[in-house]
Amino acid sequence: MNNLVEKRIYYCELFNLYSELLNEVTKERFHQFYFEDLSLSEIAEKENVSRNAIHLSIKKGEKELISYENKLKLFMKQKKGK
Numbered sequence: 480m481n482n483l484v485e486k487r488i489y490y491c492e493l494f495n496l497y498s499e500l501l502n503e504v505t506k507e508r509f510h511q512f513y514f515e516d517l518s519l520s521e522i523a524e525k526e527n528v529s530r531n532a533i534h535l536s537i538k539k540g541e542k543e544l545i546s547y548e549n550k551l552k553l554f555m556k557q558k559k560g561k
Contacts, residue, residue: 487513489554493544496553501540508533509540 491513498506508526511517512533519537523530548554 490541490544492554493548494540496557497544497547497551500547501543505536505540505543508536512537 490509494509494513498509501509508522511522511525512519517525519530519533522533526533
């Protein structure tokens with residue numbers, strides 16, 4: 480990824496394609512961070528957990544989304560179709 484905006488768009492696209500494959504906790508935290516633009520600290524405070532727990536959960540979600548894309552290639556197929 481060249482910049483943060485491209486990275487954010489990419490993860491949002493992957494989330495739209497594969498979010499149902501994520502567990503509920505990861506899905507909710509990922510959504511709050513990427514779609515609601517909440518900070519790690521804000522999410523942690525809402526859930527009464529550490530900021531690091533939120534960070535790890537979001538990183539886990541990113542890795543899972545990339546893994547699904549590497550296997551299923553829905554984003555690439557969608558991109559080629561445009």
